[in-house]
Amino acid sequence: MKETIERLRSSGIARIEAASHAADLEEVRVALLGRKGEVTGLLRGLKDLDSAERPAAGAELNRLKLELDAGLTARAAQLADSGPVAGPGWDLTLPGELPAGEGSNHPLITVLEEICDIFYGMGFRRGDGPEVELDYYNFTALNFPDDHPARDIQDTFFIDEKRLLRTQTSPVQVRTMERMEPPLALVVPGRVYRNENADASHSSEFYQIEGLVVDTAISLADLKSTVDTFVRRFFGADEPTRFRPHFFPFTEPSVEVDMQCVACRGKGCGVCGQTGWLEIMGAGMVHPNVFKAAGYPEDAYTGFAFGMGIDRIAMLKYGIGDIRLLYENDLRFLQQFRGVS
Numbered sequence: 485m486k487e488t489i490e491r492l493r494s495s496g497i498a499r500i501e502a503a504s505h506a507a508d509l510e511e512v513r514v515a516l517l518g519r520k521g522e523v524t525g526l527l528r529g530l531k532d533l534d535s536a537e538r539p540a541a542g543a544e545l546n547r548l549k550l551e552l553d554a555g556l557t558a559r560a561a562q563l564a565d566s567g568p569v570a571g572p573g574w575d576l577t578l579p580g581e582l583p584a585g586e587g588s589n590h591p592l593i594t595v596l597e598e599i600c601d602i603f604y605g606m607g608f609r610r611g612d613g614p615e616v617e618l619d620y621y622n623f624t625a626l627n628f629p630d631d632h633p634a635r636d637i638q639d640t641f642f643i644d645e646k647r648l649l650r651t652q653t654s655p656v657q658v659r660t661m662e663r664m665e666p667p668l669a670l671v672v673p674g675r676v677y678r679n680e681n682a683d684a685s686h687s688s689e690f691y692q693i694e695g696l697v698v699d700t701a702i703s704l705a706d707l708k709s710t711v712d713t714f715v716r717r718f719f720g721a722d723e724p725t726r727f728r729p730h731f732f733p734f735t736e737p738s739v740e741v742d743m744q745c746v747a748c749r750g751k752g753c754g755v756c757g758q759t760g761w762l763e764i765m766g767a768g769m770v771h772p773n774v775f776k777a778a779g780y781p782e783d784a785y786t787g788f789a790f791g792m793g794i795d796r797i798a799m800l801k802y803g804i805g806d807i808r809l810l811y812e813n814d815l816r817f818l819q820q821f822r823g824v825s
């Protein structure tokens with residue numbers, strides 16, 4: 485009997501130590517101390533022992549029982565401390581213990597939707613277009629000459645001879661006009677790509693929003709009042725915008741649009757390079773060659789288009805000094821925009 489007890493002591497302790505998760509340990513406890521367990525069986529067998537042997541064996545068995553019990557408790561505490569161990573004893577479909585943090589929109593998406601909302605209020609609808617674009621829509625249909633520098637691989641990510649990552653949202657102009665007849669008033673937000681080295685104000689991917697309005701008597705004055713309304717509503721600017729002459733192959737005349745600096749309200753500061761003005765978009769009247777590429781009859785329509793960088797608008801709105809922050813997905817940055825909408 486003594487030997488049996490000794491063997492059970494050493495094998496019992498070894499089995500307890502070997503249990504690697506709570507479910508294993510419970511099996512060991514049942515096998516040793518359960519109703520049909522090995523120790524329990526021996527205790528039950530005491531009555532069949534010789535009366536001379538019985539008291540010593542009984543005492544020894546009770547000590548073993550206490551020892552194993554203490555061993556089981558200690559091992560259970562160890563397993564609980566070491567945290568979850570992947571294994572068959574874990575039900576991975578159970579809900580986690582920590583509350584999952586609430587997500588929120590990326591600041592770029594918040595700004596993009598806010599911009600769209602303002603244009604919806606002026607009767608615009610939202611359009612869409614592909615990021616992997618044909619050279620034709622990105623350049624040719626927009627009246628870019630074959631040797632235009634933007635077509636160089638130094639500026640554009642080409643996929644093959646015909647396909648590229650769009651460098652601007654303007655290719656949606658012809659894509660849309662091919663499918664729809666005027667009157668048109670569309671905004672098309674989306675991601676664009678340029679082969680640029682990243683720094684605080686350049687990123688090889690960024691967001692633009694394209695605007696396109698086409699009807700029979702659209703003028704530059706309509707463009708001006710539309711962008712003035714936008715900057716007043718979005719930035720609460722007191723001053724309207726100013727237009728500077730510029731050049732784009734797909735608009736004539738073309739302009740760059742400045743608005744009053746949001747940081748100094750026009751006085752001149754570091755944000756606006758002391759000018760009091762911030763450039764916010766390129767724009768102009770749709771070039772006749774673009775209407776032609778879209779298959780519209782000659783001289784039937786007039787229209788305006790604009791293209792605005794959403795990243796820059798978001799940076800101005802939230803005082804973000806480095807565009808790369810918008811693409812690194814650092815939670816410490818993103819969590820600052822929780823609850824902002």
Ligand code: PHE
Nearest residue numbers: 652654766767768789790791
């Ligand atoms: N696509 C031009 C750019 O990326 C902006 C623009 C859009 C200019 C529409 C005029 C009209 O710089």
